[in-house]
Amino acid sequence: MxxxxxxxxxxxxxxxxxxxxxxxxxxxxxxxxxxxxxxxxxxxxxxxxxxxxxxxxxxxxxxxxHSPFEVTPRCEYFGTCGGCRLQNMIYEEQLNQKQRQVKETLIHIGGFSDIEMEEILPSPETFFYRNKMEYSFSDQRWLTNKEIQSSQIIKNNYALGLHIPGRYDKVLDINQCFLLSERSNEILNFVRTFTRDSGMRLYASKGHTGFYRFLVFREAKTTGQFMVNLVTAENHEGEKLTVELAGSLKETFPFITTFVHNVNRKKAQIAFGETERIIFGPGYIEEKFGDKIYRISTNSFFQTNSLGAEKMFQLIKEWGAFDKRQVVYDLYGGTGSIGIFISDAVKKIVGIELVPQAIEDAKTNCLINDINNCEFIQGDLLKVLRDAGGFVKQYETPDVVIIDPPRSGMHPKLPEKIIQLNPTKIIYVSCNPATLARDLKVLCESAFRIKRVQPIDMFPHTAHCETVVLLER
Ligand SMILES: C[S@@+](CC[C@H](N)C(=O)[O-])C[C@H]1O[C@@H](n2cnc3c(N)ncnc32)[C@H](O)[C@@H]1O
Structure with missing residues (x-):
């Protein structure tokens, strides 16, 4: 053709x-x-x-x-950084587009003919909505068009910022980002000056040399607690300098509640260390949703938009209409945040999660909240539920199953296992409408029907959209 x-x-x-x-x-x-x-x-x-x-x-x-929806982007790196690609479109229209995308995806991939949907919930904050940012150090600085065109000569190749989309070798030096908080930008710039003047070199993946690798911030939106996590290669001299940096930061920014130093000896460029030293503070921050406290350490998974997540957890609680006789399975449970949030309203929570560290965090979160009706099982869901009948005999039949998979959705064999669990309700939380639609199709070919669909914007100015779906048998 x-x-x-x-x-x-x-x-x-x-x-x-x-x-x-x-x-x-x-x-x-x-x-x-x-x-x-x-x-x-x-x-x-x-x-x-x-x-x-x-x-x-x-x-x-x-x-x-021009489009009537066009606005001037707030960020000077718009178009280069790739992080907030929709920042030049008015927020209301971003919401309209996401609402329509979820609906069309459910129709085209899921084969649902007419879907009634709730109106998309906006993010409580449209800027500074994230609770975590991961910046990279690099001697491969990406020059912006403005920098190339200006007569000012860029004196060095030093960059502390975000990767250019599709270019893992190049980092855009960033002075101001609208994702975490105004005060985090001040720390970012302070650390840049300190590390640049420190005499220690930046880590280069070619040759595996140098010291500074990543700078990670975590900021609890409900308590204001702030963590700085410096990820470096191993170096004795660097260790002393890191303590010096932590001291200067504490003095200049007293709101920093903890400073952690992670050492990554491996070549893989991930902001994760095999050893961790807590230089000051407790080594974690705490987010508070209602009366529940969540302890978040350097490598714990936590929903990135705290205020949006709290709203979503409340919705799950409302849709679950739980009571004290009910058993709820929290599948892909992570650090147990959804299960813990609803634990007071039910008889028992059974969380299943692959990552052992997340299970440890979930147990800690139960301890600090004085919760004793949650059990967490570590393992691959498909293996844990291989004998679904045997599993429910041991842990009781769930009244409600909450499913919150990664972007890839459920394993193709999992919907069948969920059906065998025989819950009355399923609450599916998805960050990818395409895999959501695929999985709902299978669930609805059996005994389940879609009752409500609620898109939620957890990531303003990006193309991502969260959706919560209530299914009933
Ligand atoms: C989108 S997160 C949800 C986390 C949690 N529900 C929350 O709100 O904090 C998905 C989780 O699924 C876990 N996961 C991925 N594949 C899995 C599998 N095959 N079996 C069990 N858990 C898995 C991941 O480790 C991750 O914690």
Whole structure:
């Protein structure tokens, strides 16, 4: 079949909507074209880069008419950093697009003909909504167009910031980011100056030399507690310097409640150390949802948008309409945060989670909250539930099953196991509408029906969308 367009052909198109993932969708003579970095109702000129059977991809070359949804992005790194790609679109329209994407995905992938959905819940904060940021040190600094064009010469190649999308070797030096907090930016800039002047080199993956690797911040939005975690290679001299850095930070920013030094001796570029030294403070921060305290240490998983997560947990509690006779399974339970939140309302929580450290954190969280009706089982869900009948005999049949899988969704064999558990209700929490739709299709081919669908925006200015679905038998 002949391709609809020639490669490199220039076309004009009006963007109709944003597809899941953020690309703009346009049609020319009924044929679909996907274009990145555009907004709905923009008229653009674009160059065809890829021809597929059912659609083509094109690169934006010129905006011919602006979109009524366009706003000036707040961040100077917009378009380079890749973190908040929708920051140039008014927030209400971001919400509209996400609501429509969830609905269309449920229809197209899930095969549901008419889905009634609640109106998407906005994030309580649209800037400074994250509780964690991970910055990289690099001597491979990415120069912005502004820096290249300015006559000012960049004196060094030093960068402390975020990776350029698709370029794991290049880091954009960042002075101000609107994701964590204003005060975290001050610490970021302080650490840059301190480390640059310290005489210790930046870690380079080529040759596995140098010291500084990552700077991780965790900030509890409900208590204000703040953790600085410096991840480095191993070096005795560096250890002394790190203590000095921690002291200077404590003096300059008394709100920092803990400083942790992680040493990563491995080549893999991850902000995780095999050894951890707590330089000051308790080595963790605490988030508080209602009367529940969550202890978050350097490597614990915790929902990144704290205020949004609390809202979502409340919704789960409301939809569960739990009572003290009920047994609830919290599958893909992580550090037990959902189970712990609803534990007072039910007879028993059974959490299942793969990562042993998360199970330890879940148990600690129960201890500090004086909760004793939660059990946590470590293991791969498919293996733990291999004999679903035997499992329910041991742990009681669940009235409600909460499922909160990673982006890849459930293992294809898991829905069958969930059905064998025979709950009355399922509450599925998803961060990926496509795998959600795929899994719901299987669950609804058996005894379950979708009762409510609630999209929640946990990640403003990004293409991601969280969805909570209530299913009943
Ligand atoms: C999206 S997180 C949800 C965490 C938790 N529900 C929360 O809100 O904090 C998904 C979790 O599933 C866990 N996981 C991934 N694959 C798993 C598997 N095959 N069996 C059990 N847990 C798994 C991950 O370690 C992670 O903690």
């Amino acid at each position: 002949q391709a609809k367009f020639k490669r490199n052909e220039i076309v004009e198109a009006t963007i109709e909507s944003l597809a899941f993932g953020g690309s703009g969708v346009a049609h020319i003579d009924g044929f679909t074209i996907l274009i990145k970095g555009v907004l709905p109702l923009q008229k653009v000129e674009a160059q065809i880069t890829r021809n597929k059977k059912n659609y083509a991809e094109a690169r934006l070359t010129k905006i011919l008419f």
